[in-house]
Amino acid sequence: MKKLFAVLITLLTVTILSACGGDESGSADASDKDTIRFGATSGPYSDMVNKAIKPLLEEKGYEVTNKEFTDYVQPNKALANGDLDANLFQHKIFLESFAEEHGLDLSEVIIVPTAPMGIYSNTFEDIESIEKGSTMGVPNDPTNLARALIVLEEEGLVTIKDDVDPLRASLKDIKENKKDIEFVEVEAGQLPRLVDSEDLSMVPGNYALAAGMDLLNALALEDMPDDYRNRVAVKTEDLDKQFVKDIKEVVESEEFEKIIDEEFEGFGKPQWMKDKEE
The missing domain is CATH 1.20.5 (Single alpha-helices involved in coiled-coils or other helix-helix interfaces)
Structure with missing residues (x-):
């Protein structure tokens, strides 16, 4: 026994x-991952992963895959359930509201250059030539409409009531419409078409690029707040892991900025990148 x-x-x-x-x-x-599974919406941000982030991470020895999505729901769900290690497609406001609504614990890693909203026209050559009573397409969703109004105010076309948060402004909050512009509200994805049917159209950068438009042809481009710029996101529990630190490092590198300058003309740079250039 x-x-x-x-x-x-x-x-x-x-x-x-x-x-x-x-x-x-x-x-x-x-903790010592050798493969990083990215996810991004098809278009410019998937291109940014493939052309700028992926090759620089591969130089560090990682194998990088990138899955393209056609909606704004699945990339965060795939990240939260472990099918992805990181994603790139959303701004701060969307990330935080989506995570709260769905009970997900996600965090941003770093803000990246983002295609800005712009005022486009086949009728006028510049802001000064806009005539009174012109028609303009604007987004009908609250977030993009507020962004559009900020651009219009910066260009001196409207003024917003003093007691209104610019990030939440709507058409009813316009105090002065200096050109008596007639606004036509439509879904943001339809705004590129309104460049032909209306005098002007306020088109978000991702939809402009998807429609084959040149950002540099805009009469004016948005100087967007960083809250509206897209960022790399990961699960909060992964924030201190080496692969996340390496993602941040390659985005902060001179090589990344060089690729942005060459391949993504017109993209607005985040404040941290502007500060580095000063």
Whole structure:
């Protein structure tokens, strides 16, 4: 019996040690990733992953995959459930509201250059030539409409009531419409078409690029607040992991900015990148 008891104790000890060894190995694999699975919406931000982020991470020894999405729901759900390690497609306001609504624990890593909203026209060559009573397409969703009104105010076309938060302004909050512009509200994705049917159209950058428009042809481009610029996001529990630090490092690199300048003309740079250039 004593021999049998000794054998059982030995087997139990080996099993416990093996289990502990397996846990340590799993932790090492989790923290020392060699593959990073990105997700991005199809278009300019998927291009940014493929042309700028992926090659720089591969120089660090990572294998990088990028899954393209056609909606704004699945990239965050895929990130939260572990199908992705990082995504790039959303601004701060969307990230925070989506995470809260769906009970997800996601965090931003770094803000990236973002295609700005612009005023486009086939009727007028510049802001000064806009005539009174002109028609303009604007987004009908609250977030993009507020952005549009900020641009219009910066260009001296409207003024917003003093007691209104510019980030939440709507058409009813216009105090002065200096050119008596007639606003036509439509879904943001339809705004490129209104460049032909209306005198002017306020088109978000991603939809302008998807429609084959040149950002540099805009009469004016948005100097957007960083809250509206897109950012790389990860699960909050991964923020301190090495692969996340390496993502941040490559986005902050001179090589990344050079690719942006060459391949993504017209994209507005975040404040941290502007500060670095000063």
